Amino acid sequence: MTDEQPTPPPADDPSSGPSPASSPASTPAPAPRDSWVPPSHGPLPYPVRAPQQGPAQPGQQPGQQPYAQAYPQPYPAAAPAPGAPGEKPRRVRASRWTWPLVSVLALVLGAVGGVLGGALVVGGGTVSGGLPPVDVVTGAPIAPEDGSVAAVAAELLPSTVQIVASDGAGSGGTGSGFVLDRDGHVVTNNHVIDAAVDDGRIVVVDANGNRYPAELVGRSAVYDLAVLLAPDMAGAFTPASLGASSALQVGETVVAIGSPLGLSSTVTSGIVSALGRPVTVGGGEDASSYINAVQTDAAINPGNSGGPLVNLVGQVVGVNSAIATAGGSFTGEAGSIGVGFAIPVEQVRVTVDQILRTGEARYPIIGADVQTASATGAGARIRGVNGGSPAEDAGLRAGDLVTRVGDVRVTDGISLIVAIRTYQPGETVTLTYRRDGDEATADVTLMGVVG
Structure with a gap:
């Protein structure tokens, strides 16, 4: 079992993944x-x-939809707007000439609008047709308000x-x-x-x-x-x-x-x-x-x-x-x-x-294998501790249930991983955990791994 590496789930359960405390590696984790x-x-x-x-994803609240890959889904078909309560929809039968007429009218109005628009612009502030001149005020665009x-x-x-x-x-x-x-x-x-x-x-x-x-x-x-x-x-x-x-x-x-x-x-x-x-x-x-x-x-x-x-x-x-x-x-x-x-x-x-x-990035680990395949809300269960790891040096053991990292509550394996990764290698964090019904704390100095 590797350093703070979550136990691999079955092939059809993507809810778990590598833990931030995975064991040191000389090469970055696969992207x-x-x-x-x-x-x-x-x-x-x-x-x-x-x-x-299937099983709930770690961190998922009761009744919450699991997160999904953002591969775009087809847009749902738009439903027709309902009528007023008690009102029976009326069928409107249009003549086969209706739409052609509307289209032609639109084209005509567009053409007329284009001519009139041209007159307004070309006239230099006046409207053609012998009418009295109209003053045109040209102002600078309004700048967006700060904030x-x-x-x-x-x-x-x-x-x-x-x-x-x-x-x-x-x-x-x-x-x-x-x-x-x-x-x-x-x-x-x-x-x-x-x-x-x-x-x-x-x-x-x-x-x-x-x-x-x-x-x-x-x-x-x-x-x-x-x-x-x-x-x-x-x-x-x-x-x-x-x-x-x-x-x-x-x-x-x-x-x-x-x-x-x-x-x-x-x-x-x-x-x-x-x-x-x-x-x-x-x-x-x-x-x-x-x-x-x-x-x-x-x-x-x-x-x-x-x-x-x-x-x-x-x-x-x-x-x-x-x-x-x-x-x-x-x-x-x-x-x-x-x-x-x-x-x-x-x-x-x-x-x-x-x-x-340095051309590479490092992330912190405690050197323990944590369970991420299920979310109980009670904490993160340690499945195993690597020899010579920060977790072992701090006295943590398999079976311990981590409930806090510093002042941050831990509800499952993923929240433990995320909480640890808000720190940097070399920093010391206090983990609160439960063992055999008793609560205790352990100060863990985080180790850095390239990834």
């Missing part, structure tokens, strides 16, 4: 892969996936880019990203560029449609983050300003910017609907990215992955990474149902800094 679609069909979806039926969605969009759109990634065979998909600095570094999700890692091609497209070749600087499958370098962009773009997700409040307005379904420079807005939401991001059995997410109802769709979630001060507070869907199909296509998740910018800062300095 979750998307089902890539051609750029013309929109980007890489990369959300959270669990079957609609408005329009102002945020104007500020961030030039710093937000589209990412086109393809493998050696030319197939791939699109995602989003944002400019990190004036050297041409760009931040995005690992799953956005995953297909291009081996002999692939990455292109960054700015808001004006200009294309820049990019190379991969480094990535973290564990945190689902990647840093690119597009040398030709150096000095040409204003970097996005980074804020703090810790300052967010539930109900606060946020803005998501990106390229959903391949539609570049798309802006949506909503609110922060929850903070500190433990979410598993990954595909199939390789789901290994756990994030302590910012949840928002701003519309996030496949292709928004890697784009910025921004507050009304114009600061990036998260990187959009996953969505929940009501469906749960791997093969269909899915869209936003108002439940999206972003990686907190604090984690983005740490991971990106590690990648820029």
